[in-house]
Amino acid sequence: SAVISQKPSRDICQRGTSLTIQCQVDSQVTMMFWYRQQPGQSLTLIATANQGSEATYESGFVIDKFPISRPNLTFSTLTVSNMSPEDSSIYLCSVARGQNTDTQYFGPGTRLTVL
């Protein structure tokens, strides 16, 4: 398994501002992912955070809205830019070891409310 922490755990933000969420893992991992969990909806993959290169975004998500950094094998950030109330959601990071991405361990999530 892996011990994953996220900061902040929750935040309330104003429309039009940006928030950066941090994800820290207790050991080096190959793959890191960012998910969104909107109220009453299933987890949706936003992007795969690639170490040393640009993130790979899923359909419907773009880098300008959700810029991602991954400077090393234990850390990643997700920024939610120019926020609107529709961005209110739980944002989770997950990690996988090796290339076996079907086994993922999830962080505790960041609960974001946009007013």
Added chain:
Amino acid sequence: KNQVEQSPQSLIILEGKNCTLQCNYTVSPFSNLRWYKQDTGRGPVSLTIMTFSENTKSNGRYTATLDADTKQSSLHITASQLSDSASYICVVTTNSNSGYALNFGKGTSLLVTP
């Protein structure tokens, strides 16, 4: 349309009672099916994993079943405890040329009351 459907959406049971949660899926090609437990304010934690050839898997008071022919799975919770109150998420992994993809259900919200 979500390709992993869970029912019921929510459930309230008395402490000590049993319950069964359902998951139907249409995604393919099937690799495995997991049940996750997500406590409020926490990330999902894997309870069980089943591959195509497995039709039952237990983890303590949790027993998952899989019928790969009908593409149905269930999670049975025995002698429920207050700490079982959580969201239970069914996740079907597919494996194609582009790699693994996790397909999440919306979850069943379970409340166990004293």
